[in-house]
Every structure is written in structure tokens, then in C-alpha cells.
Amino acid sequence: MNRCSFCKRSADDVGTLVAGAGVYICDDCVVLCAEAVKNKPAGLKRATPVWEGVDDAALIAHLPRIEAIRHLVDDDLRSWVGEARRRGISWDRVGEALGMRRQSAWERFA
Template sequence: MAIKREGRLCSFCGTSGGPGTDVDLVGGLGAQICTSCIDEFHAIVHDEERTSSVRRTMPWDRMSTTELVATLPQILASAEQNVAFAQEWVDMLRERNISWAEIGRVLGVSRQAAWERFAKKSGDKSATA
């Protein structure tokens, strides 16, 4: 199973990107970042005044209530993207014959708990493998 970038969004600005769009995304472990955000963060990191300003307050401290409310759907979309990525990762592990016991062990849960969380969505009904 190949994990694809199609339909992903930038975990920082919420812009949809990936193949078939004009927005390049890079990243891993579920988080994706577009090249525009990389450029913006690079500019901040290499400008002492901007870096100092960013360190003084968190982004949400500078946002209006309207901006905070408008950002909530982006936060949830990013979280859902990460949950979907975890599902894809488990599917890939199962395709490589990694047992539910091993998946549960690394997640700190029982084999059954791992299976209940992930198998029903992937169609893998093998509770004992």
C-alpha cells in the first residue's frame, strides 16, 4: 500500500495541496506543510526581530474571536488527516504481516484494543494474526 499525498492539506495554513494542485506539500507522520508556509517560517527564523516577536506571544493570542472561530474547522481537518494517516499506517503494517499484538504493544494497548480501533475501518478482520 502506498500512502499518497493527494487530497492532503497543509497542517499549518489549511491549504489543500499535493499532486494535481499547484500547492506542493512535504512532511511526514501525518503533518504536511506547503512550500509557502516553509518560506514564511524560514523568513521568521532568519529575522531576529520577527523571531523575537513570535516568541513573545502565541498566534492565537493575536487572533480576533472571528479568526479563532474560523480556524477551528482547519484544526479539525488537520486532526482528521492525522487519524486517517494512522489508519493508513496500520493498514501498511498489516500488509507487511505485522501482528495486532505488535501494533498494540507499540501503541501501549492490548491486541484487542488495537484491532477494535483499526481493523473495522480497514476491513482486516484477522483478530489473531
Template sequence: MFARCSFCSKPNTEVDTLVAGPGVFICDGCVQLCVSVIEGKPADVPLIAPWEHDLPLEQVLSNLRPVSAASTQVQDNLAAWVGKARALGGTWSQIGEALGMTRQSAWERFA
């Protein structure tokens, strides 16, 4: 399984650098884009969630697939980390506690 940039979906085999966070990744190209956006942003622009902007329906609909893909990637990464914890001898109680859920909920979700 390849790690993919959570922003542009490029696999680690197609980027120079992929920085890992907790279950997410960002490639060097997206970092450069972020830096240019941050440097060019006026200081007095209010921060609002992207879905709260006035957008046409077509643009909102076009965002659904990439958001869903990012969610799937995060869920896959979480399952891989849980699998790693189990392989290292972690109990369902420990995993549930780490996830803020019961042992039973962790087992039902990941077993």
C-alpha cells in the first residue's frame, strides 16, 4: 500500500517528499502551494470553513469525491495503525482506550 498526499492524492512514488502526520500526509508540492497561499493572504481575511463560502452547486458537488477519498485514506491509515498495535501485542482494551472508545467498540470496528 502506498502512502498518498491527503491533499492532491499523489502517491509517495510520484513526489519528492511526503510528510506524515497522524493518519494524514502532505507532499512537497502541496506544502509549497500552502506557503504561497499563506504568504499572499491579507491579514484581515476572516477564517471560515470552505463549505461556508457561497459556492455554486457544481463546485460543491465536485468537492464531494476528493473529500470522500481523503476520508477513506484516513480510515485505511487508522486501520493499519490498529493492525500494527495488535501485531505488537496491543489488547482491544488498550486500543479502545487510545481511540476514546470501549474495547468492544474497537473490536467491532477493526477486528
């Protein structure tokens, strides 16, 4: 079952779930993201957590969510590499695209 990579709600629990490269985002999170972009402070390039506002329990509770997303991204990357190889794209080109040697790409994805 696909889930929003941000709020972790399932596709059945949201209005729309949009797929990206290894991630999904629901319509509610799109609205939140649009607000964050619209209201971002001048000069801010990347949003970072305000650590003072995150207690230890919330920080620990968030770790499994990040790990789950990492697995989704890894699975998606594996699918993309598989398609590249199915199309006959060389391990050299795959490795170069991923910033690694051919041998490393082969060991990771073959």
C-alpha cells in the first residue's frame, strides 16, 4: 500500500496521492508545502527542523519514518536501475550517473 512520504497516511486515507521518484505526497501535504514555500524567510534555501521545538520523544518517534522513506527510495532506485539495465544501458553509465564506479554499481544493484 502506498503512503504519503511526509505524513505516512495511506492512499486510502487521502484525497490524492502523487508519486515522485521514490516518494509520494498527499494533497494535504502539498498544501502545507505550498504554504511553507510561500512564507519562507528571505534567503532560506533549505528548511531545517527547529531543534528547540522538537522534544526527545518526537525526535525518536520520527526516526522510523525516515528509515521507512529511505527504504522506499532504495526500492525505487533499484527499479530505475533495473529498467536502465533492461534497456541495455551499461554499468559504466549507471555507475557514473550515481557517482560511483561500475563495479560498485554492479555490486549494489545486480
